[in-house]
Amino acid sequence: MKVYADYAATTNVAPEVVSEITEVLSDHFGNASSIHHIGRDGRRILDQSRMKIAKILNASPREIVFTSGATESNNLAIKGVAYQNQHKGKHLITSSIEHHSVLHVFEQLEKEGYEVTYLPVDAQGFVTVDTLKDALRKDTILVSIMFGNNEVGTVQSVDEIAELLDDHQAVFHTDGVQTIGHMPIDLKSLKVDLFTLTAHKFYGPKGVGLLYVKDKTPLQFQQLGGAQEIKRRAGTENIAYISGMAKALELATDNIEQSSLKLIHLKQHFINALQSYDIPFELNGDMNTSLPHITNLYFPFSDVEKMLTILDMNGVFVSSGSACTAGSIEPSHVLTAMFGEHPRTKQSIRFSFSHQMTEEDIDYIALQIKKIYEMNRNE
Ligand SMILES: Cc1ncc(COP(=O)(O)O)c(C=O)c1O
The missing domain is CATH 3.90.1150.10 (Aspartate Aminotransferase, domain 1)
Structure with missing residues (x-):
């Protein structure tokens, strides 16, 4: 007998998602930036996927930036705010239980002269809102606290943290990777500024994810080149995987x-x-x-x-x-x-x-x- 029980590391791809990806790969191969008929066909699939995802997460389509997965989304969120808002302060806050795609970015920023507070957690893995309150300073420009922990599954009070930060200049990012398909996510009512997810944790393909960027969030975009994603993330969009991610998100949230x-x-x-x-x-x-x-x-x-x-x-x-x-x-x-x-x-x-x-x-x-x-x- 063989039993795979490592679904927090990655999931198999749902058959409906495989069908969706296969169809787009073979029948809709156009580059979404090309203005001819075939390109416009690709653009249509991309736009439809973006609209579908935005609707499920209760966001506006232009708030969705497609990426290569959560590592890129976390890098973009953290570096993007740190660089864009450094004139307002250089203090950043995160927790000590983040994924390495968050922690290692903060470590790099420390080397670049930013000051980082790593919030402790209790024996259950919770960051308390009071500890965050004590750590917050006038020059804090970013708070990045994960939603659901990938090792022990602790779920943080993201709504309370967002509430606390409502009248503070700090931008609030959360890595929501492990919550998708396990908790309903409504980005408008959550009040976070930046939210990371990746398709391969909810029966979608690897190498595709997104960063939700709430309207007017200050962010210096990191990947330069073409004008894709409204100039926020250069590189030809992986339309097949993006449409697969939209399908996977639909299945995961319905279920x-x-x-x-x-x-x-x-x-x-x-x-x-x-x-x-x-x-x-x-x-x-x-x-x-x-x-x-x-x-x-x-x-x-x-x-x-x-x-x-x-x-x-x-x-x-x-x-x-x-x-x-x-x-x-x-x-x-x-x-x-x-x-x-x-x-x-x-x-x-x-x-x-x-x-x-x-x-x-x-x-x-x-x-x-x-x-x-x-x-x-x-x-
Ligand atoms: C909480 C969390 N954040 C980020 C990542 C990185 O995701 P990706 O593999 O899409 O880069 C993972 C995956 O292990 C994760 O569990």
Whole structure:
């Protein structure tokens, strides 16, 4: 048996999305910037996709900038505001549990003379609005706090943060990558200025995403060249993948309620199965408020690298936030922010499920963990 349970890393592409992409690739290949008939046909697909996406997210079509994915969107959001608004201040705020496509950009900006405050999180992975309030300064020009964490699934109070920043000059960016398909997203009522998403986390293709740029948000565009995306992101648009992303977003948002119920059920089923085997484990994050597809568990009995290898050999494909560099395991920066120096920062595994999975899949994973536990006990 083979069970893929790493859907927070990437998803398979939905068959409807594959059909959409294939059709556009073969029948609508025009360059959207060409003014002839074939180009205009490509432009029509691009415009329709933009309108569809904007409608689903409750944004205006011109607020959508297509990119090559979340890494580019995060880079554009953070550098774009930092460079454009530096005359208003050079203080930036983010959290210590962001994805590396956010953290590494801030680290670079620090080298360029910006001052960055990395907000701490509590043991559940929450940034409190009070900590943000204390960190905010007159010269703060950007706050970038992720919506749903990719390792432990903690969901931040993005609406409260937006409320706090409403009468402050700071631009508010959120990396919403992990929330799509799991929470309804209404950008107008969320009141964020910049929002990142990427298609391959919701059954769309890799290499395509977008940055929502609220009207009048100051942003220095980073990719120069042609006049695509109203001169905000040069490069011929990948119309096939953009239309695939629009289809994937439609499917994911139509399916939120049903999919969340299934995922919550699978998560609980997994916890119950592990408990029924008396396997020692602790949950990282909060069971009830975290994203429904992510379950991050600390197993005190085994080295995570060994565990991932045995799981892999037995057909269970999952991952951990800790990276293996030069033969030693680097602790997860997210778990370190939550727990400080603790074995769980190196001994935790992220299971991320899909609504396509079954109870049998979950039982199989639990059984393989039981075998590893027993093997360790007998060693
Ligand atoms: C929270 C978060 N942000 C950003 C990214 C980067 O996305 P992409 O692969 O589209 O560059 C990921 C993907 O792992 C993610 O989980």
